Amino acid sequence: MENRLPFTGLKVLEFAVNAAGPLVGKLMSDFGAEVITVENREHIRVHGGGRQPSAKSANLTSMNMGAFANKYNFNKLSIALNMKHPSGLAAAKRLASISDVVLDSFRPDVLEKWGMTYPELAKLNPAIIMIRMPTMGDGGPYKYYRSTSWVLMGLSGLNAASGTPDKMPVCPSATSLPDVHCNPFHAALALVGALYHRSQTGKGQFIELSQFESTVSITETAVFGYLANGKLPERMGNRLEYAAPHGVYRCLGQDQWCAIAAFDEDEWHSLCHVMGRDDLLQDARFGSLAARQKNAGELDRIIEAWTEMRPAMGVMESLQKAGVRAGMVQNVEDLLLRDPHLRERGHWVTVPHPEAGKLVGEGWGFRFMDGPKPRFERPPLLGEHNDYVLGQILKMPEEEINQLIIDGVID
Amino acid sequence: MGSAPGLLSGLKVLDLTDQNGVYCCKLLANMGADVIKIEPPGGHPMRNIGPFFHDERHPEKSLYWFHMNTSKRSVTLNLDTPEGKKLFKKLVAEADVLVETTSPGQPEAMGLGYQTLSELNPRLVMASITPFGQTGPWSEYKSCDLVALAAGGLMSLCGWPDEAPQRIAGSQAYHQTSMQAALGIMVALFDRLATGRGVHIDVSMHESIPVTMLASAPNYLSMGEVRKRDGDGHEQPAYGTFACKDGHVDCRLFNANWDDFVGWLDHDGMAGDLKEARWKDPFFRRQKDSVAHIDVLFRAFLAKHTKKEVYESGQDRGIQVGAINTAKDVTEDRQLAARNYFVDVEHPELGTTLKYLGAPFKMSETPWAIRGRAPLIGEHNTEVYVKELGLTPRKLAGLKKAGVV
Numbered sequence: 058m059e060n061r062l063p064f065t066g067l068k069v070l071e072f073a074v075n076a077a078g079p080l081v082g083k084l085m086s087d088f089g090a091e092v093i094t095v096e097n098r099e100h101i102r103v104h105g106g107g108r109q110p111s112a113k114s115a116n117l118t119s120m121n122m123g124a125f126a127n128k129y130n131f132n133k134l135s136i137a138l139n140m141k142h143p144s145g146l147a148a149a150k151r152l153a154s155i156s157d158v159v160l161d162s163f164r165p166d167v168l169e170k171w172g173m174t175y176p177e178l179a180k181l182n183p184a185i186i187m188i189r190m191p192t193m194g195d196g197g198p199y200k201y202y203r204s205t206s207w208v209l210m211g212l213s214g215l216n217a218a219s220g221t222p223d224k225m226p227v228c229p230s231a232t233s234l235p236d237v238h239c240n241p242f243h244a245a246l247a248l249v250g251a252l253y254h255r256s257q258t259g260k261g262q263f264i265e266l267s268q269f270e271s272t273v274s275i276t277e278t279a280v281f282g283y284l285a286n287g288k289l290p291e292r293m294g295n296r297l298e299y300a301a302p303h304g305v306y307r308c309l310g311q312d313q314w315c316a317i318a319a320f321d322e323d324e325w326h327s328l329c330h331v332m333g334r335d336d337l338l339q340d341a342r343f344g345s346l347a348a349r350q351k352n353a354g355e356l357d358r359i360i361e362a363w364t365e366m367r368p369a370m371g372v373m374e375s376l377q378k379a380g381v382r383a384g385m386v387q388n389v390e391d392l393l394l395r396d397p398h399l400r401e402r403g404h405w406v407t408v409p410h411p412e413a414g415k416l417v418g419e420g421w422g423f424r425f426m427d428g429p430k431p432r433f434e435r436p437p438l439l440g441e442h443n444d445y446v447l448g449q450i451l452k453m454p455e456e457e458i459n460q461l462i463i464d465g466v467i468d
Numbered sequence: 469m470g471s472a473p474g475l476l477s478g479l480k481v482l483d484l485t486d487q488n489g490v491y492c493c494k495l496l497a498n499m500g501a502d503v504i505k506i507e508p509p510g511g512h513p514m515r516n517i518g519p520f521f522h523d524e525r526h527p528e529k530s531l532y533w534f535h536m537n538t539s540k541r542s543v544t545l546n547l548d549t550p551e552g553k554k555l556f557k558k559l560v561a562e563a564d565v566l567v568e569t570t571s572p573g574q575p576e577a578m579g580l581g582y583q584t585l586s587e588l589n590p591r592l593v594m595a596s597i598t599p600f601g602q603t604g605p606w607s608e609y610k611s612c613d614l615v616a617l618a619a620g621g622l623m624s625l626c627g628w629p630d631e632a633p634q635r636i637a638g639s640q641a642y643h644q645t646s647m648q649a650a651l652g653i654m655v656a657l658f659d660r661l662a663t664g665r666g667v668h669i670d671v672s673m674h675e676s677i678p679v680t681m682l683a684s685a686p687n688y689l690s691m692g693e694v695r696k697r698d699g700d701g702h703e704q705p706a707y708g709t710f711a712c713k714d715g716h717v718d719c720r721l722f723n724a725n726w727d728d729f730v731g732w733l734d735h736d737g738m739a740g741d742l743k744e745a746r747w748k749d750p751f752f753r754r755q756k757d758s759v760a761h762i763d764v765l766f767r768a769f770l771a772k773h774t775k776k777e778v779y780e781s782g783q784d785r786g787i788q789v790g791a792i793n794t795a796k797d798v799t800e801d802r803q804l805a806a807r808n809y810f811v812d813v814e815h816p817e818l819g820t821t822l823k824y825l826g827a828p829f830k831m832s833e834t835p836w837a838i839r840g841r842a843p844l845i846g847e848h849n850t851e852v853y854v855k856e857l858g859l860t861p862r863k864l865a866g867l868k869k870a871g872v873v
Contacts, residue, residue: 208720229700230701401605
């Protein structure tokens with residue numbers, strides 16, 4: 058059956074690096090939009106996966122081996138355009154004038170300097186939708202402050218609410234959570250919403266996502282609880298007020314762990330039974346949720362004595378088969394190579410790539426049953442679509458394109 | 469409260485979610501949809517989740533409930549009764565979207581599967597949010613925020629290397645799944661404009677999480693690196709979480725800002741030997757001894773300043789540094805205040821107005837807005853069942869007596 062995609066025929070012009078903006082563009086390109094990402098050679102650092110030069114990645118200096126680009130640019134078109142050259146800027150504005158969406162996750166002053174603000178673009182193209190994702194928002198005293206995702210985790214109150222009181226706030230360096238979580242997802246939701254609105258009314262609009270505000274919005278009751286009651290959230294680590302046990306337990310082998318949680322008496326009974334510890338059901342220390350909370354330390358030690366003799370996947374499966382919530386802490390290799398569920402559902406899709414050999418595309422958390430399926434075409438090489446974008450989309454004559462090459466506007 | 473019509477105004481959403489979907493429906497409600505929260509008679513179990521207003525444990529005082537159900541209406545309905553199912557089908561016939569979090573196969577077992585419902589209403593977009601998805605070897609398994617963070621991989625990146633992986637506060641697996649669900653629904657609604665038909669969306673919590681692992685997958689493929697939790701960083705100078713005079717800050721110093729950084733410390737006369745030319749070499753700075761040396765100087769500088777001073781003076785020099793704000797600090801943040809981020813919502817029953825978290829994004833034509841506090845248990849039974857579905861008041865009273873509503 059033909060895979061009819063919802064965004065076929067839509068054009069998105071993307072100015073974005075790192076993860077948050079490109080992931081919004083990826084939603085559009087995965088589902089059929091023609092997404093043109095405007096790149097240039099100066100992006101090497103962020104294309105390299107956000108890593109600074111190190112011995113480890115020194116052999117990965119090709120512009121086409123960047124981890125971010127190769128994860129988030131699936132199905133996109135790449136044009137390598139020197140925006141500092143007037144002809145480069147002019148080409149970008151022409152592209153904007155025929156695009157449905159302009160996506161901007163650069164610093165707030167960049168597109169402003171280029172004169173590519175929403176009012177300017179709306180003059181060229183009244184139905185345009187522009188979405189900007191400035192870190193701190195489009196105004197306010199901190200408008201030009203620059204923050205990584207880690208800084209945002211701290212500013213939003215999430216870090217201070219995480220972890221345990223005896224340690225520094227947890228700020229996971231190994232991922233930059235808001236960049237791949239609330240910020241692109243809130244932004245993509247607003248963007249598709251704006252397209253929905255435009256389809257019905259013909260009207261474009263301006264969307265502004267402050268990455269700071271978007272992150273505060275997912276603090277649940279950590280900040281709201283303070284607003285209502287004047288109380289700071291308790292730092293509970295892996296524990297939870299309304300479930301016990303609720304923790305992550307060491308399993309057999311090197312750095313192997315399994316999360317286990319019991320939210321009611323049935324789950325608690327099943328857990329004891331699987332552990333071969335029906336005796337605990339008679340133990341007053343664990344006779345109710347309140348009692349288990351009170352004696353959580355002892356309970357955790359009893360559970361860990363059982364888990365640490367067993368492989369994490371075995372713990373997960375034996376508990377799940379008995380109706381207990383359990384999940385092995387899977388690392389990226391587990392997810393890519395071993396997770397039988399992701400494999401059967403086709404979550405990862407391997408595609409060939411001329412420089413990387415192969416890349417893995419990732420599906421979404423939602424899928425349309427008997428409906429459109431996301432595309433998995435490999436990410437473009439830098440500037441791979443210069444000719445197509447200028448010649449086919451902008452209908453620029455060949456001599457004009459050649460002049461741009463001579464002038465160093467495209468490469 | 470009250471503002472321009474929202475993006476989804478005119479659309480009806482039935483909210484049959486627990487914690488794993490409630491934020492999805494909050495987003496849709498604040499985008500203007502008429503979201504009807506369907507609760508079992510007596511109230512939804514989520515009303516027992518704290519904290520509670522003034523710490524008074526009561527189903528009408530859960531701050532979790534308040535936060536997650538803004539702008540929604542509530543009806544009570546017992547879906548285990550034939551009358552309840554009949555009423556539900558009437559609601560479905562009028563609805564645009566149904567979001568539900570029962571386990572795979574359960575709607576069918578109740579006679580309320582997508583097939584049945586879409587025959588009643590072919591335009592229905594139905595999102596089924598489950599721990600692992602409708603199919604696959606783990607589809608029957610149960611989950612929760614903690615288990616999803618673990619199995620989905622995010623937790624492998626969070627915490628300290630010498631202890632158990634840690635969760636991040638605020639139910640981030642539930643949030644991620646809800647955002648994926650809302651996005652899927654929005655794409656389906658957009659597509660419905662072209663096809664005129666709804667669709668069944670299979671939302672898997674397990675499959676929602678791996679995207680949060682940043683570039684772990686491509687880095688694994690290209691370098692064989694299995695990224696693990698490494699605390700808060702510190703593989704580079706001034707890179708991670710640091711104590712200061714009154715709390716903590718997070719600083720991420722990049723090569724391009726080295727001179728700004730030295731100038732920052734030097735302003736207090738605390739740059740030590742960092743002005744010497746050899747420190748300009750980024751490879752030299754990344755050596756273990758170099759990191760330690762720079763961080764000693766940085767910590768001494770930080771000990772003299774509050775987190776707010778560090779945040780503002782560092783950022784004014786272009787350095788990516790921020791305060792690790794407590795909840796209280798967030799409520800006092802100058803930027804959020806200047807942009808009127810927090811929103812007042814009236815609670816007449818509590819005799820007060822509470823401040824809420826505001827919009828995650830701003831749309832010029834179709835603003836996100838909180839249009840009212842979370843509903844009381846069954847607050848809109850009469851409005852929905854009598855005024856909108858056309859039941860007689862007597863019939864409603866009878867259903868109440870029979871425990872259906």
